Amino acid sequence: MTITDDFYSLLSTTRSIRRIRNTPVDSHILDRVCQAAIWAPSGGNRQPWRMIAVTDTAIKQELSRIYVSEWEKYVDFNLAKLGNQPDDVIERVRAQFSTGTSLAENLADVPVVMMFVHDPSALYVTDAGLNRHPVVGGASLYPAVQNLLLAARAEGLGGVLTTLICSRENELRELLKFPDGWGVHAMVPLGYPVGQHGPLQRAPLNTMLHMNTWA
Numbered sequence: 001m002t003i004t005d006d007f008y009s010l011l012s013t014t015r016s017i018r019r020i021r022n023t024p025v026d027s028h029i030l031d032r033v034c035q036a037a038i039w040a041p042s043g044g045n046r047q048p049w050r051m052i053a054v055t056d057t058a059i060k061q062e063l064s065r066i067y068v069s070e071w072e073k074y075v076d077f078n079l080a081k082l083g084n085q086p087d088d089v090i091e092r093v094r095a096q097f098s099t100g101t102s103l104a105e106n107l108a109d110v111p112v113v114m115m116f117v118h119d120p121s122a123l124y125v126t127d128a129g130l131n132r133h134p135v136v137g138g139a140s141l142y143p144a145v146q147n148l149l150l151a152a153r154a155e156g157l158g159g160v161l162t163t164l165i166c167s168r169e170n171e172l173r174e175l176l177k178f179p180d181g182w183g184v185h186a187m188v189p190l191g192y193p194v195g196q197h198g199p200l201q202r203a204p205l206n207t208m209l210h211m212n213t214w215a
């Protein structure tokens, strides 16, 4: 295997890991994956974000309490979309959410919960004036989260980019004591996976890539 093969193998097996062992993560490994996050680009190289690595059980319990309630709303929203489907169909769909439910309920046992916070005033949002949701601001924030996930994969760790908790910013600010005006853009539970790093399910290249024009 060349370094190139290894690299593509790493990319193609970095899936969401929601079942995580409570085995601690060495601080030097945590430092390495956090350094990888810092190597990510941001607009104007302003790096308008910070990480809070939560290992304290009491704080993780609070994160779990908040996340469970948002996760349950998300599951209910998806089940409601099924309408009057038979019970077995509803149960099958509910089962698809079971690893997510398990993560939410067991978040306090995950060794490290990485919280990503940002300063919105430092973002230069080039699509802010258009008649749709602006997305460019996130481009200065999420590359770091993905770098962290890829580095975690290289270390044999796993995690998942989650955002459901972000709506509870005010409670999170009190809990984590980040500055007024800052926001939360991701929570990444991190640790050694129960299962395997795995193959990804993604659309094929020929449906995603257009050459020269969309036509």
Ligand SMILES: Cc1cc2nc3c(=O)[nH]c(=O)nc-3n(C[C@H](O)[C@H](O)[C@H](O)COP(=O)(O)O)c2cc1C
Pocket: 014, 015, 016, 017, 018, 100, 160, 161, 162, 163, 164, 165, 200, 201
């Ligand atoms: C912007 C974004 C938000 C996400 N939020 C959550 C979340 O709140 N909870 C969760 O369990 N997974 C969340 N995910 C993980 C996705 O569900 C997951 O990446 C996707 O289903 C593909 O699965 P895979 O990563 O295993 O290939 C999020 C992913 C992204 C990119």
